[in-house]
Amino acid sequence: MSDTDLIYSQAHSQVKNFTFDAQVVEVFPDMISRSVPGYNTIIETIGRLSKQFAQDNSNIYDLGCSLGAATLAMRKGITATGCKIIGVDNSIDMVKRCKMHVEAFKGKTPVEIIEGNIQDIAIENASMVVLNFTLQFIDKSERQALLTKIAKGLKPGGLLVLSEKISSNDQRIDEVLIDLHHNFKRDNGYSELEVAQKRTALEKVMLTDSVEVHKERLAIAGFNHSSQWFQCFNFTSFVAIK
Ligand SMILES: Nc1ncnc2c1ncn2[C@@H]1O[C@H](C[S@+](CC[C@H]([NH3+])C(=O)[O-])CC(=O)[O-])[C@@H](O)[C@H]1O
Numbered sequence: 238m239s240d241t242d243l244i245y246s247q248a249h250s251q252v253k254n255f256t257f258d259a260q261v262v263e264v265f266p267d268m269i270s271r272s273v274p275g276y277n278t279i280i281e282t283i284g285r286l287s288k289q290f291a292q293d294n295s296n297i298y299d300l301g302c303s304l305g306a307a308t309l310a311m312r313k314g315i316t317a318t319g320c321k322i323i324g325v326d327n328s329i330d331m332v333k334r335c336k337m338h339v340e341a342f343k344g345k346t347p348v349e350i351i352e353g354n355i356q357d358i359a360i361e362n363a364s365m366v367v368l369n370f371t372l373q374f375i376d377k378s379e380r381q382a383l384l385t386k387i388a389k390g391l392k393p394g395g396l397l398v399l400s401e402k403i404s405s406n407d408q409r410i411d412e413v414l415i416d417l418h419h420n421f422k423r424d425n426g427y428s429e430l431e432v433a434q435k436r437t438a439l440e441k442v443m444l445t446d447s448v449e450v451h452k453e454r455l456a457i458a459g460f461n462h463s464s465q466w467f468q469c470f471n472f473t474s475f476v477a478i479k
């Protein structure tokens with residue numbers, strides 16, 4: 238059990254930009270499940286997809302792995318042999334705790350957790366890559382290059398799972414979806430103040446794109462097929478196949 242997320246429960250005189258520091262790590266599972274509609278469904282589905290898509294003797298990447306939820310789901314799901322799961326995160330606090338999580342459970346597929354920038358690591362001999370709510374923290378101008386690198390590193394038939402908070406090009410729809418998400422957070426026990434302060438903290442560090450922009454980038458990157466398989470409010474997940 239992780240601690241309850243109370244990070245924005247008191248009024249901050251100045252809300253700092255959100256970072257994945259030790260305080261966030263401590264409450265992360267509680268924070269993400271109370272903030273992201275469908276998070277558990279997405280993690281379970283990543284596990285199911287790994288059974289279908291992991292190819293023998295290939296690498297599986299979890300980019301921006303946080304505490305390793307997707308890594309652990311894939312380690313349970315993979316039936317292919319000779320695979321290796323590589324989890325990467327640039328938060329030293331996340332990586333430390335992630336390694337503990339991974340070691341706490343047994344599984345036959347080996348897992349390596351690396352502290353590093355996903356923009357710098359090589360993607361090679363991959364049959365499956367996961368970007369589960371990570372691309373949204375990368376500079377918009379650098380997103381295409383990252384997706385192109387991933388597509389190049391995937392084997393034919395390889396899969397990318399891309400999950401993101403999204404914005405709508407239609408302002409009225411955008412308002413409705415944001416409102417539904419804020420109501421979801423309030424129903425999960427966050428106060429008006431917590432919702433507002435978190436929103437300010439994320440404003441400059443988490444920039445969202447529309448579904449259309451994501452689909453266009455996936456096509457430019459070299460994916461032959463892509464589709465949303467999940468959407469709840471302004472949160473979505475895509476599958477893209479090379
Ligand atoms: N350039 C970068 N390089 C490496 N890591 C990065 C970078 N930028 C951000 N991160 C890392 O990406 C993760 C995003 S959380 C992913 C949840 C997880 N996938 C999950 O399935 O539970 C999503 C969220 O909290 O909204 C954090 O751990 C960052 O340190």
Ligand SMILES: O=C(O)C(=O)Cc1ccccc1
Pocket residue numbers: 268269272273402435436439443
């Ligand atoms: O909390 C929010 O409002 C979000 O949009 C999702 C989220 C969840 C965890 C870290 C950063 C963003």
